[in-house]
Amino acid sequence: MRNQTISDKELLSQYQSGNEAALELLINRHKDRIYTAIYMFVKDDYLTEDIFQDTFIKVIDTLRKGKYKEEGKFLPWVLRIAHNLCIDHFRRNKRNPKVTTSDGFDIFKVLKFAEDNAEDTMIKDQAHNKVRMLVDTLPEEQKEVVILRHYANLSFKEIAKLTDVSINTALGRMRYALINMRKTIEAKQIVL
């Protein structure tokens, strides 16, 4: 199949016409951005896998029932579902996001970095932890924009639509987020 030349809309249409491979292509095209965005919200590998699966199960159910009425693009739609599932999770648990400790055994991490050596894995983990800590220090609205822009790669226009604010508000939140993270880097003398 012409992977990169087929638009998301066309792949969706093919899937709705019975082509299962079209869905797999769509998932593979966007999986890392969606997964990383969920991970940055919930900060737990197991939970991220669960929410990632639940997101696409919801996507499939919506498509199968012919309820997909989105005018916008596929990725913002999926990210909105993922984002809502993250919020649902926090509401259900009525607690702050859990932070996975680096010394906890994580089978997904072991599988994912199976081809890396121990030193590479450690360096990656350290870099991840520092960035995660930086993003964690932000107020929710700022964190949301950083994750959606930087890790999910949505445009500010798409973020504005998804979060129901103006583009300038989304940009303004990003500005405060960058200023706040810079202050944290300076105050804690973080080397990235």
Added chain:
Amino acid sequence: MTRDFTDLDLIRFLYHETTQEESKRIKDLAASDPEFGHRLNSFRIVVEALEPVSKGPNPSSIEIIMRHSRKMEEPLQASW
């Protein structure tokens, strides 16, 4: 001169959302005006610091999703 561009413009530039013309003007200004260059860099440093995290799902998650898709019995309905 640096008032030509707001902080929001600089953030759009760093995320490649400015027009070609705006991008050129920002680059030129950053090269010729140290104060403006410093302002741009103060944002750029943080944007670049955010780079490292990129993760992906376990292949088994994709398999679970595809299995769910295959087992769905409802007929497919196009909505457009």
